Amino acid sequence: MSVMVDIKSVHKSFGSTKVLKGIDLQVRTGQVTVPLGPSGPGKSTLRRTVNHLEKVDRGAISVDGTLIGYRRSGDRLHELPEREVLRQRTRIGFVLRNFNLFPHLTALENVVEAPVSVRRRPRAEAAAGARRLLERVGLADKADACPAQLSGGRQLGAPPGRQALGERRR
Template sequence: MSTAVTESPTAAPAAPAASSPAATRGHVEITDVRKTFGATEVLKGVSLTVPPGGVAVIVGPSGSGKSTLLRTINHLEKVDGGYITIDGELVGYRLRHNKLHELREKDILKQRTDIGMVFQNFNLFPHLTALENVIEAPIVAQGRPKEEARKRALELLDRVGLKDRASAYPRQLSGGQQQRVAIARALALNPKILLFDEPTSALDPELVNEVLDVIRELATSGTTLIIVTHEMGFARDVADTVVFMDEGQIIEQGGPQNIFTNPREPRTRSFFSKVIEPAFNI
């Protein structure tokens, strides 16, 4: 397979400073990322830093580029410009002669074991039980012994409140339960970061809180989280940083107290005035 080449941005990625893995695990740097579909520029030079253990929540109108940005972080979407690093390591590319060369597929797949992702529609294997869904990736992608993977999977299912449904198939679970299994599956690889793409958008309203409660617990666990959501109250509760995107750009970002109660940008104020309750006092 030929190797794709992407021209480097104006400055090549700098080598990461030496430090212990524990001090930097889950440090995300998004630098001037651009993405185009056909004639439409979906991401227009997006830059964002999420420190180890940080919780960044990305909000904004439909079509603003939120989900596309999330998918570039684990290279499900290739960038057309800029670059992304996790703990100083380029995602999806290697640097040679001041150009970014796309990694081979097997190396990209290896990188993805450090980047857990929870999708809108669960994406569970329908022919596998909840337990089997959780142990599949650790055994296949990481070569863990089956009994070790099984023990860890049961611990994770217990963590998301579903240990008693370990033998159930996806069709026997509610949407909220399926999404909680998907979260356990993402955690099973012990990822550096977890990405959530509208994790409650496919759920009936009465099932939303059971999933959000699990993510709230994760937000206090020290794992770096980047979450795309339309649940504004949830964003206010869990985020260290709220990022507002519109038309492929970050319009404003800041702590939840500031950005929800006193946004600086008119576009941010206009958006929040339409989507959040009056109790936010905007």
């Protein structure tokens, strides 16, 4: 299977605190990878580098064959303009621990918002896609429910059977 996320020799410090010290990680298409460990060594920082929310000091990250946050010219990397980074981010999904759902929108409307606002998809087409996604994670019957009416796992869109993980995170 092809490599989807390719992290090469990534270094990152905050001031004098060295957080990522040469991380190499390849995640293949369809593979589930869980950075696991005590609080504070840099799991979230690593995840944030994947869509360039965090700039790396050294190393490089590619997603689906595309270098993220930079363009290569010879052996130098030049940071991309924000507009280009934002375009790259539209292709990299990200679920936050504390959901960040719109509380006044239904489950369906929450899923529809990004494809319509960011990718300029027609609303009806986005709604059809959103219904398929809700169905995939066992939430078809909750399409019109508001986030406050859903359990923690369901707010994360965890597939049935994995929702206990989401519940524990509350």
